[in-house]
Amino acid sequence: MPAVVGVRLSPSSPVLWVDAGDVDFISGSLCSLRTPEGDRSARVVVGSAQLSSELVPLPGYLVLSLLTEDEARELAPARTILQQLGSVAQIACRVHPDGSRVTLLATDDEASAGLAADFARTLRIPVVVRDQRERIPEVELPQLLQRVTYQGTEATIEEVSVFRGEIVLRTDSGTAITVPLANLASIKQHT
Numbered sequence: 246m247p248a249v250v251g252v253r254l255s256p257s258s259p260v261l262w263v264d265a266g267d268v269d270f271i272s273g274s275l276c277s278l279r280t281p282e283g284d285r286s287a288r289v290v291v292g293s294a295q296l297s298s299e300l301v302p303l304p305g306y307l308v309l310s311l312l313t314e315d316e317a318r319e320l321a322p323a324r325t326i327l328q329q330l331g332s333v334a335q336i337a338c339r340v341h342p343d344g345s346r347v348t349l350l351a352t353d354d355e356a357s358a359g360l361a362a363d364f365a366r367t368l369r370i371p372v373v374v375r376d377q378r379e380r381i382p383e384v385e386l387p388q389l390l391q392r393v394t395y396q397g398t399e400a401t402i403e404e405v406s407v408f409r410g411e412i413v414l415r416t417d418s419g420t421a422i423t424v425p426l427a428n429l430a431s432i433k434q435h436t
Contacts, residue, residue: 249300250308251291252278260290264302268311269293275317277309284309286317346371362430387412387434394433395424 248265263278270276270289278287287308337350349361349372365372387393391402393414400414400422412432414422424432 248293249296249302250289250293252276252287252308253290254278254285254287261287261303261306262300263306263308265293265308268308270308270311275312275314277312277316279307279309281305286312346373348373348375350375386429387432392435394435395422395431398422 248267248269249262250265250270251260251262253260270292272289272292272295274289276287276289278285289308339348339350340346347364347370349364361372361374386405386407387402389402389405393400393402395414398416400416402412403415403421404413406412407426410426412424412426412429414424414432416422
């Protein structure tokens with residue numbers, strides 16, 4: 246009897262019990278899955294060693310091989326990124342069909358900004374945060390001459406240029422620091 250594993254094609258899809266051949270796949274690994282619709286990437290959610298009884302595999306489905314995250318992303322970018330997001334957080338998100346960017350739908354701007362930065366760093370693609378109505382939250386720009394802290398350094402806002410997409414800070418020692426508007430969340434405004 247061939248080994249059977251449980252796989253999911255996306256985080257919210259049902260578990261499919263499929264033929265794993267002679268390979269003992271472990272839970273959490275990515276694999277290439279032959280389906281009647283063609284080859285797809287899938288995540289193993291129940292390894293064959295975890296099963297306490299024999300199951301009959303779904304006809305027409307066969308696990309072909311293990312995949313790295315990069316290989317899975319090349320095979321099916323959007324689905325692979327959704328699987329990664331689903332394994333990390335329970336948050337509403339949408340992946341562009343070609344896997345080029347992710348949109349997180351969140352209400353807590355500060356927490357979601359950190360999560361977006363983590364995802365962008367991990368997935369190496371742009372991550373946009375929008376509110377539940379799918380609008381980009383408005384960000385309050387600091388005022389000229391306002392005191393701020395940036396990466397632990399006290400400074401004063403010297404220039405804000407939306408056109409160039411940057412903010413220029415001047416430290417107490419006179420050093421100018423240019424911060425891209427994309428890093429606005431890292432500037433802590435004093436009240």
